[in-house]
Amino acid sequence: MAITVKKIEFRRKLTFLERIWLPEILRGLWITNRHFVVNLSLHILNAVGIKTRRKGAVTIQYPEQHRGYHWRLRTAHYLTRREGGGPRCVGCMMCETICPAKCIYIVAKEHPDPETEKQAASFTIDMGKCVYCGLCVEACPEDAIRMDSGHLEISCYSRQEMMYPIDRLLATEHDPAPYKDYKRFLQE
Amino acid sequence: MFPDMLPEILIDTAKAGAVLTGVLSFGGLLTWVERKQSALMQDRIGANRADILGFRLLGLFHIMTDGLKMFMKEEFIPRTEHRALFVLAPFIAWTFALLGFAVIPFSPTITVLGAGFSLQIANPEIGILYVFAMMGMTVYGVVLGGWSSNNNYALLGSMRATAQMISYEVALAAAAVGPLLVYNSLNMQQIVLWQGGYFQGWLPLWGIVVQPLAFLIFLTAGTAETKRIPFDLPEGESEIIGFQLEYSSMRFGAFMFTDFVEKILIACLATTLFLGGWQVPWLSDSGLAFGGASVLPLAAWLVWALRAAAFAVKVCIVIYVLMLVRWTLPRFRYDQLMHLGWKFLLPLAFANIIVTAIVLAVLNL
Numbered sequence: 001m002a003i004t005v006k007k008i009e010f011r012r013k014l015t016f017l018e019r020i021w022l023p024e025i026l027r028g029l030w031i032t033n034r035h036f037v038v039n040l041s042l043h044i045l046n047a048v049g050i051k052t053r054r055k056g057a058v059t060i061q062y063p064e065q066h067r068g069y070h071w072r073l074r075t076a077h078y079l080t081r082r083e084g085g086g087p088r089c090v091g092c093m094m095c096e097t098i099c100p101a102k103c104i105y106i107v108a109k110e111h112p113d114p115e116t117e118k119q120a121a122s123f124t125i126d127m128g129k130c131v132y133c134g135l136c137v138e139a140c141p142e143d144a145i146r147m148d149s150g151h152l153e154i155s156c157y158s159r160q161e162m163m164y165p166i167d168r169l170l171a172t173e174h175d176p177a178p179y180k181d182y183k184r185f186l187q188e
Numbered sequence: 189m190f191p192d193m194l195p196e197i198l199i200d201t202a203k204a205g206a207v208l209t210g211v212l213s214f215g216g217l218l219t220w221v222e223r224k225q226s227a228l229m230q231d232r233i234g235a236n237r238a239d240i241l242g243f244r245l246l247g248l249f250h251i252m253t254d255g256l257k258m259f260m261k262e263e264f265i266p267r268t269e270h271r272a273l274f275v276l277a278p279f280i281a282w283t284f285a286l287l288g289f290a291v292i293p294f295s296p297t298i299t300v301l302g303a304g305f306s307l308q309i310a311n312p313e314i315g316i317l318y319v320f321a322m323m324g325m326t327v328y329g330v331v332l333g334g335w336s337s338n339n340n341y342a343l344l345g346s347m348r349a350t351a352q353m354i355s356y357e358v359a360l361a362a363a364a365v366g367p368l369l370v371y372n373s374l375n376m377q378q379i380v381l382w383q384g385g386y387f388q389g390w391l392p393l394w395g396i397v398v399q400p401l402a403f404l405i406f407l408t409a410g411t412a413e414t415k416r417i418p419f420d421l422p423e424g425e426s427e428i429i430g431f432q433l434e435y436s437s438m439r440f441g442a443f444m445f446t447d448f449v450e451k452i453l454i455a456c457l458a459t460t461l462f463l464g465g466w467q468v469p470w471l472s473d474s475g476l477a478f479g480g481a482s483v484l485p486l487a488a489w490l491v492w493a494l495r496a497a498a499f500a501v502k503v504c505i506v507i508y509v510l511m512l513v514r515w516t517l518p519r520f521r522y523d524q525l526m527h528l529g530w531k532f533l534l535p536l537a538f539a540n541i542i543v544t545a546i547v548l549a550v551l552n553l
Contacts, residue, residue, distance in 0.1 A: 022404075025517065029509075032229045032516045039228045059233040 068180025069150070074134045076151040077125055077164070078172035080144055087170055088144035091118040095136035095145055103129035104136060120166060127154050128162035150175035203309050207289050215448040216251050218507065223250070225508075226515045258441035266434045270336035277336060278435065278442035281329020285449040288322040291315040292456045293376045295496035296466050298488065307496060308377065315376035316368065319457060320361050323413065326450065327353045330422070333443070334431035346431035348522065349415065349422030355529040356412035356419070362537035363405035366544045367395045367461050380465030390478070392469045395462030399544070403462040405537050410454035411510060412529065414447055418517040419525060423447070455506040463502045466495040 017023045042056035060067050069075065080088045091108030109121040137147050149172050156162060220235070224247065227234025238249040268274055294307035312318060327350055334346020368374065371382045385393040396403045412419035422430045432443050459465060470478045471494060475485035486494075520528065 025513075028516045029512050033512055035229045035231065036225060036512075039231060043228075056228070056231075057233045058231050061233075 069178050071179050074132045074147040076149045077147050078149045079169040088142045089120045090142055091120045094139040098135045098139040101129045101131045123166040125164045148174050150178040218448045220251050225511055229515050258438045261437040263437040266338055268338035273332050273336040277329050277333035278439045281326045281446045282442050284322050284325040285446050288319045288453045291318050291376050293380055294499050298492040314374050316374050330431055337434035339434050341429040342431050342433040345429055349431050356409045359533040359537050360409035360413055363402045366402040366540045367399045369544050370398050383464040384467050394464040401540050405533050414450040414454055417514040418520050455503045458506050459502040466499040468498045
């Protein structure tokens with residue numbers, strides 16, 4: 001079979017009106033000007049208290065306004081508790097082993113209850129290193145670590161503050177408020 | 189001799205101060221206008237975070253915070269043999285851009301206490317040539333800034349900017365020749381006075397009506413002259429290194445601000461040359477008049493105030509259009525820029541001059 005060459009025309013030939021630029025420039029100016037006038041009118045209407053179907057800007061004023069997280073979003077970790085109140089974690093090191101960022105540091109110790117083998121003496125997560133992959137949650141056999149706290153704004157002023165100790169992880173609880181459709185998630 | 193001139197000197201100094209203050213404040217305001225206008229065009233809100241005691245005032249405080257930031261930044265001066273020039277360069281550009289405003293007729297002449305008064309610092313017979321001379325000098329700021337930076341990239345950037353500014357200055361001046369032939373005067377007030385006439389008794393004989401092509405060329409070349417988009421190759425600081433490379437702190441701010449001042453100057457010139465200056469359509473010295481019949485008589489001071497306001501409004505409109513262009517068009521490539529300047533705008537401007545001259549000669553005006 002002979003080699004054939006397929007010629008692809010990338011460029012459409014410009015028409016005369018397009019080549020003299022001026023009508024196209026005016027068309028562009030018309031579009032931007034329309035956006036300006038429409039948005040300005042909408043802003044003024046909103047400012048004097050008249051509700052409009054569309055807002056003048058698509059901006060979400062972030063620290064004051066939240067867009068709402070998707071219900072599957074992985075947020076900062078926390079440790080769950082048993083019915084008695086103690087931590088669920090049995091210090092099996094599964095999460096520390098699977099963690100690709102090596103950001104979990106566990107020291108295990110004997111648990112007073114002979115039914116439970118071990119417990120965590122210290123459980124520290126370096127949030128500065130965490131890549132939010134969620135593998136620790138999947139690896140945990142006890143459902144002790146979860147990533148649906150709803151906290152994502154974890155920035156702070158020092159690396160030391162980024163180290164979340166066990167007390168802090170246990171004190172955190174699931175907060176559905178930042179999620180926009182958590183109820184739907186619970187139904188499914 | 190001197191005591192006689194004293195009141196005149198005082199009045200001129202006061203006028204110069206007023207114009208200087210007005211232009212600088214307006215330039216400062218433009219930095220805010222530009223941000224807000226672009227935001228509205230792009231369905232955003234724009235700068236609104238700076239606040240004083242919780243009042244944000246549509247982000248107007250950003251003008252102050254920007255200036256404050258510029259002054260507080262570290263000032264870096266590179267090791268250069270031309271330290272004095274390096275320090276002076278932004279202010280050379282700035283000064284000459286501001287000097288251009290000396291002959292702009294912001295208002296007509298009104299008789300106050302037996303003496304003529306107008307918001308124009310000086311009214312020489314060669315008014316428009318003076319402005320072009322001053323605008324030509326702003327190139328020195330750019331070329332000296334790039335050269336004294338002791339940096340090859342800055343030097344190349346300043347060469348690009350210089351070539352662009354000089355190229356478009358030719359087209360700018362050539363575009364202005366057409367209307368000047370029609371007005372038969374270089375005096376700024378005479379130019380505006382000529383535009384007070386009417387075609388068929390109703391259409392104001394503004395420059396844009398008489399010389400529409402020259403207006404387009406003038407506005408295009410003016411945009412290039414002030415280094416604005418789509419001709420902002422000297423300013424594309426983050427993408428193509430420009431002449432401001434080694435400048436920091438308020439010296440960089442001075443370069444940026446010069447562009448705003450130049451933009452106001454171009455807008456003032458376009459208003460004077462093509463948009464009838466301070467003329468208000470159908471407003472004569474005695475009041476509103478249409479088709480020769482006086483409709484509404486107005487006091488002389490009111491007419492004067494209306495006309496001064498008209499000038500400001502027209503300048504604002506021109507600046508709005510220039511900013512509209514800035515946020516609409518993409519940047520030209522450098523060869524396209526030179527091509528447009530030398531092979532398109534300049535011949536067109538010359539053709540405009542020749543046709544205008546022939547028509548004027550045939551009509552025997």
